[in-house]
Amino acid sequence: DQQVKQNSPSLSVQEGRISILNCDYTNSMFDYFLWYKKYPAEGPTFLISISSIKDKNEDGRFTVFLNKSAKHLSLHIVPSQPGDSAVYFCAASAYGTSYGKLTFGQGTILTVHP
Amino acid sequence: DGGITQSPKYLFRKEGQNVTLSCEQNLNHDAMYWYRQDPGQGLRLIYYSQIVNDFQKGDIAEGYSVSREKKESFPLTVTSAQKNPTAFYLCASSIRGRRGYTFGSGTRLTVV
Numbered sequence: 001d002q003q004v005k006q007n008s009p010s011l012s013v014q015e016g017r018i019s020i021l022n023c024d025y026t027n028s029m030f031d032y033f034l035w036y037k038k039y040p041a042e043g044p045t046f047l048i049s050i051s052s053i054k055d056k057n058e059d060g061r062f063t064v065f066l067n068k069s070a071k072h073l074s075l076h077i078v079p080s081q082p083g084d085s086a087v088y089f090c091a092a093s094a095y096g097t098s099y100g101k102l103t104f105g106q107g108t109i110l111t112v113h114p
Numbered sequence: 115d116g117g118i119t120q121s122p123k124y125l126f127r128k129e130g131q132n133v134t135l136s137c138e139q140n141l142n143h144d145a146m147y148w149y150r151q152d153p154g155q156g157l158r159l160i161y162y163s164q165i166v167n168d169f170q171k172g173d174i175a176e177g178y179s180v181s182r183e184k185k186e187s188f189p190l191t192v193t194s195a196q197k198n199p200t201a202f203y204l205c206a207s208s209i210r211g212r213r214g215y216t217f218g219s220g221t222r223l224t225v226v
Contacts, residue, residue, distance in 0.1 A: 006156075009154065032213045034213070034214055036217075041123075041202075041219075041220065041222065042219055042220065043118075043120075043204055043206075043217030043218050043219045043220050044157075044204070044215075044217050045217070046214055046215075046216075049213070049214060089156060089157065093213050093214075101145075101147070101159075101162060102213075102214075102215060103159075104149075104156045104157040104158075105156055106154060106155060106156035107156050107157075
């Protein structure tokens, strides 16, 4: 049972345009969401997070939106840059897990063309 | 600098052999995790440990074993019982009260 789903395996965007990566979840207990970025043969690095008490969180070019009623979140990158080309993982954590065990989506490969 | 060290970066194993992947952290994090990455399947949890001398199975624990004798170390053994061990293995850690992980740089295991 895939509790966190990223239905788009890949996304291709022109440099300077907006990249929108989507993530859906099914577990109502999830109350904290994170996005990680991963380059080939490296470990994922934290990008941005959002708590379920918010519907938006911004950090520079990166904004995460959360729609709790739809159990959907999205990551917007504006403007996109070639260095943003990587695999992006959505992750979720459930209330009550004190160590914040994460459940990950399948990942979306983002390619930003110069 | 604090961080998580996974070694080796590349590992080759013959069928039927057990192999142990190392994971060491100097972040003073309480919890440690092992994930496996396969193309199109994201990161799947193998085992995790919240305190020393205690660990729990994740979603795909069959064919794997772990130990947590020290807070800093969480080695993963891939046994011969693991049917499809070729994958990229990631170790991570987290601290109590804070959500989110710090990841190591991974180990690519190839069965030959």
